[in-house]
Every structure is written in structure tokens, then in C-alpha cells.
Amino acid sequence: MQLSFKAASRKRTPACLADLPAGSEAVIDRLDLPGDLAARLMELGFIPGHRVSAARSAPGGDPRVFRVDGAEIALRRETARHIVVRNN
Amino acid sequence: MSACHGRPDSVALAAPSAAGAPPRLVALIGPPNSGKTTLFNRLTGLRQKVANFPGVTVEHHIGKAHLPGHHAVDIIDLPGIYSLNPRSEDEQVTHDVLTGAMPGLRRPDGVILVLDSTNLQRHLPLAAAVLSLRLPTLVVLNMADDLRQRGGAVDTEALANQLGAPVVLVSAATGEGVKSLAQFLTGGIAVPRVVELPVLQDVPACRQWARDISRQARYTHPAPPVWTRRLDGVFLHPLLGPLVFALVVAAVFQSIFSWARPLMDGVQAAVAVSGAGMRAVLPDGWLESLVVDGAWSGVGAVVVFLPQILLLFLFIVLLEDSGYLARAALIADRTMARVGLQGKSFIPLLSAYACAVPAIMATRTIENRRDRIATILIAPFMTCSARLPVYTLIIAAFIPERPFVGGLLGTRAAALLGLYLLGFLAAIGTARLLKSSVLRSERTPFVLEMPPYRMPTLTSIGLRLWDRALAFLKRAGTVILGVAILLWILASVPTIDGQQPPIEQSLAGTLGRAIEPLIEPLGFNWKIGIGLITSLAAREVIVGTLGTIYGMDPDHNSAGLQAALQKELTFGGAVALLVFFAFAMQCMSTLAVVRRETGGWKWPAIQFFYMGALAYVCAWIAHALLS
Known part of the structure; x- marks a missing residue:
């Protein structure tokens, strides 16, 4: 009961990249990060409107590896938390 | 298909220079x-x-x-x-x-x-x-x-x-x-x-x-690169990943001792035979002593370690060129974050296992200046290849070879691994100290691209090993040869009745005895003291120095360097010497590059005295505990 409610609420409200389950895909909505870091991440492919998927992570679950534009980029959760994603 | 395409309609540059103009x-x-x-x-x-x-x-x-x-x-x-x-x-x-x-x-x-x-x-x-x-x-x-x-x-x-x-x-x-x-x-x-x-x-x-x-x-x-994903399934697996890493490390250390041995014996035999050959050809007297006992014993003692150093480099090149290094940085990030650094600092630290000089230059990829200085300051704690001759010489002389950890490692390989860990722990501890005090800064984000795995090419491996061998031999032919000759001179004056003095009465012996009170608490005698002085230039010089000292000392002349050391040091003193070399900053090239990269003498001076003090205190503790 609780679980299904949680899943439903996640669908409606924007989630962050850090919570994206491994193997699933989302679309980047915006980067709530300082200018320099946001620019660097965009150069690497984290661009609003582009698709991103979660791949493996380091043993222990942090940092995580994300796939954008055919490349794999590792980010810490604390950074991925500020990347807002939506479902399509 | 791979010819040049494109229709430039701007001015074309002149074709490459005629004679005289720069290329x-x-x-x-x-x-x-x-x-x-x-x-x-x-x-x-x-x-x-x-x-x-x-x-x-x-x-x-x-x-x-x-x-x-x-x-x-x-x-x-x-x-x-x-x-x-x-x-x-x-x-x-x-x-x-x-x-x-x-x-x-x-x-x-x-x-x-x-x-x-x-x-x-x-x-x-x-x-x-x-x-x-x-x-x-x-x-x-x-x-x-x-x-x-x-x-x-x-x-x-x-x-x-x-x-x-x-x-x-x-x-x-x-x-x-x-x-x-x-x-x-x-x-x-x-x-x-x-x-x-x-x-x-x-x-x-x-x-x-x-x-x-x-x-x-x-x-x-x-x-998508299928093989990269499959390999990451193993290397980044929560359990298999660290296990594979541990096995690779164990194999590296075991092979440094066992695989390199026959090659090293070969080089040693060649050094001994050529030394005897020179002794036969040269007339008896000071020239023979300078060439055979001074220069050749000093240089030969160091050249013996070439196969080991190349083997270590082979592993480092394989890790780097295959793309595994980026995964190692990923795995290390959490540990590095705990001491206030980030995974990117791990790469220079790993290459510092080869040599601190390129490692310190590689810190330029770190965006945050405080993180960068902290990485530069801890890099020389990583066990560089110049420590390897010192470590193997002392370990082989003082630690008997027995199977250890169920036969996976020998005791000697385990001792070597322990020294590598000791350096790593010193680096981590120092990083934590620095990042919680003088070099405190906001946590910098870790952003790293994971390249696909690639098969390293033979040419690339060959070129780098060749480069390394040349650099090592060049050092043996310049710094180590120079120190060996200087040392021979210091050990040959002042002459007594036109004869070479006994080594303890020579200038070198006087110098060694002058610092003996300082190093005696560590279990070192004046001969080791001479080695400590000369190894300020570069760590492996101590091996050459001891080679020269024992080459000139008639008591030890015939015995090997290992046998000579066994007479000079107690077990506690040997461990203290290992600990001293693990921590002390004995490398002019590193100090020079730290000065260049940090823009002044402040950081290299701090580094030199901090590492020296740590080395002295820890060596003293080791000697006190084991004697």
C-alpha cells in the first residue's frame, strides 16, 4: 500500500538523478548547480531535455555511473541530487 | 576513404620550410x-x-x-x-x-x-x-x-x-x-x-x-561496447570487484619477488664477472680500486634491480592503458572523500607508485588548488620504484622466505606489501591532517568519464618500458656513478703512508661517525649513516653507496651485500631502516618539481621536514619495539 503510494507520488513530482534506480531511464529537466560545474556537466552530456540512464555504481553505491549520449560518466550522489529529472 | 576531403578556399600556407626557417x-x-x-x-x-x-x-x-x-x-x-x-x-x-x-x-x-x-x-x-x-x-x-x-x-x-x-x-x-x-x-x-x-x-x-x-x-x-559492460559487471561488482583488485595486487607483489629473481641473478652474475674481468685487466693500485671497488660496485649494486623495476612498470602500464585506472578511481572515491580529497587524486597517487615526479605533474587535472597541493604533499609517501631496491635488499637479507596466507603470498612478498600499505596509510593520514587544517576547503565534485576498456598495444607497452629502462640506466650512469666516485674519493683520503686508510679513518668514515650519535637510537651505525647522507640525492643511491663501502672494505669484499648487511644491522635496525625509507623525503628531483608546481620553497620545505621528522620518530619506535 505504502509502496504503491510512494511510486505514484514519485511519478508526479520531479525526482533527482541520484534516486534513479539502476537500469532505468529518465530525461534531464534542469541542473541546480553552480555555473562552472553545470557547464562542465553539460559539456559531458548532462543537457536538459536529453535522456540519461543509471548504470553501475562503485561498490558501496557511491559514486554512481550514468550513461548520457553513449558515454559513461561517474558522479557522486551529492552532485546527482542536484540534477532534476522527469520521466519522459 | 581516408584521404583528405574539404575544399578550402582561403589562403593556403606555404609548404614546410626550406632550409633555415624553423620547422x-x-x-x-x-x-x-x-x-x-x-x-x-x-x-x-x-x-x-x-x-x-x-x-x-x-x-x-x-x-x-x-x-x-x-x-x-x-x-x-x-x-x-x-x-x-x-x-x-x-x-x-x-x-x-x-x-x-x-x-x-x-x-x-x-x-x-x-x-x-x-x-x-x-x-x-x-x-x-x-x-x-x-x-x-x-x-x-x-x-x-x-x-x-x-x-x-x-x-x-x-x-x-x-x-x-x-x-x-x-x-x-x-x-x-x-x-x-x-x-x-x-x-x-x-x-x-x-x-x-x-x-x-x-x-x-x-x-x-x-x-x-x-x-x-x-x-x-x-x-554500446558490450565487452566494457561485461567487464564492469566484474570489476565494479560489489563483492567480486574488490576481490579481483586484491588478487591483482597480490600477484604483482609475488611476481616482483619470484618472477624477477632469475633475471636479477643473471644481471648480478654479469656484474660480478665483468668486475672480476676489469680487476684482471687493470694494474693493481688506486685506478683498479676506483673502477672496480668504487664505481662498478656502486653502479652494479643498483643496476641489479632493473628487472624488478621493469616488471612493476609493466603492471602499471597494463592498468593504465587498459582503462582499469578510471574504475580504480571510482572505487577509491569514497575512501578519498573520507580524508577530504576526491577520487581524481587517486590517479596521481597510483602513478606515484612508479615515480613521484610525473605524479606531481599529473595533479594538474585537479581543479581545486588546495586539493591539488594536498595531493602533491602526500604523493611522495607512495612507494616509488626507487624504494624498491632498498626494500628488496633489506627484506631479502633479514626476512626468511616462507609461505604465508595459505601459500598465496610468501613472507617476503607480504613484507613488501606491508611497506606499500605503510606508505599509503601515511599518505592518507597526512591528507586528513592537511584537509582538516591548513588546506581545508569545500568538497569538490567528482566528475569522471569511464573510458571503454581497450587492449593495450605491444608498441605502447614496449615504448614505455624502454623509456623507463633508459631513464633508470641513465640515473645509474650519472647520479649513482657520480656519488660512487665521490664516495670512493672520500673513503680514500686522507692517505696513510701513501696507502688507502681503513674506511673508518677516512673522510667518509669521519662524516658517518659524526652523525652516528643522531642515528644510533634508530639502530644504524656510521656505515648506514653514510648511506643515509648520500641517499638524500635519490633513495636507491644508498644501495650503491653500501655497495661501494663494502666493496672497499676488505672484511666484506668477498661476501655479498646481503651478507654484509646481516653483520651490520640487527633485525630491529633493519625494520627501522625500512620504516625510515618508507617515510623520509630523499629525492632531489621531487623537491625540485614540488617547488616548480607550487611556485616557491614553502611547500617543499614543509614537506621535507615533516617527512623527515615522521621517518625519524617512526624508525625510532620500530627499533625500540623490536630490540
């Missing part, structure tokens, strides 16, 4: 991990570091390409960059060179832009930035073999039309298409035709532009 200078640039350095090696044959890890080219390297028709072109290999907006020191270097702002270097006559053809859409935005510089440009799409194998394709002619600059598809690893580069390097190279470029600061617009022109160039994105 044409061409810059090689591209994103990290696009294979620039492999291409650089193809073109120039110059030995230089290649690694499958973002940000390994940290200084600009210049090599000469010798092309058909006796043309020589200077090629400069620049650090990998994603854009021309400088944010790290790497990017600053590339930006400055391309705009002619680098002091002491003229603006290049042309640019070879290397892009990874399997990653074209991500790499093309850099082309927009480079083309806007209006320098004659050749666009090289590298990794053609990989692109084909994974079912990708691109129309180079159409892409050249879109970019207004010639485009070639090559594979630097196999050499495919590389010949067509000679045409660009020697022929008339042209400024790119003016094409519409996006606003460079607008990253999404640059991406859209890249997407549009790759569609017009009929670019088919290759399938």
Missing part, C-alpha cells in the same frame, strides 16, 4: 581519451606517456615527425579538453598554446583535432571551438576500427563539407589511415572555410549543432 609547428588537441597521444607516438615515434585515462597528458610534449621527402614537422601534444573555456590548469595550457599566449612558444601553424569517432556527437562541439580560432585545421576521427566493429559509420566527405575543414578517419592504434596525415603535415595546409558555427558559450546550442551536422554526415552511432 612547421602543429598542435595535436582533442578531448580526454580520444587517442591523441597514441597518434602522437605514431607520428613522432617519441617515447612519451600514453594512458587510457582522462587527463594523463599534463605537460605539452613536443616531438618531431619525420615525413617522406625529408620534411620535419614539430608536433605538440596538448592535454585533453572538452571545451576551450579554461577551468582546470590542463585546459588553461591548451587554451594558451592555441591562442599564442603561452610564453616561450609561438602560436602553432596548424591544428590536428583528434575526435573519437565512436563518440562523435559528444566530441564535435570542441570542433566548433577549434574552428573558430581560424587556424589551419585537420579533423581526425580516431578509433575507426572500433567504430566499424560496433556497427557505426560516418561519411567523412559530407562531414568535411559541413565543417569547412578536411576530415580523415583513422585508427591510431592499428595505424590505419595514419599515412593520410602526412599529406596535411607536409602539403599546403589551409585555414578552414567559413561555416556557420553555434555560439560557443551556449552548450545546448553547440550540442544541437553537433547533432545536426552528424546527421548530415550520415553518422551511425556504434552499438
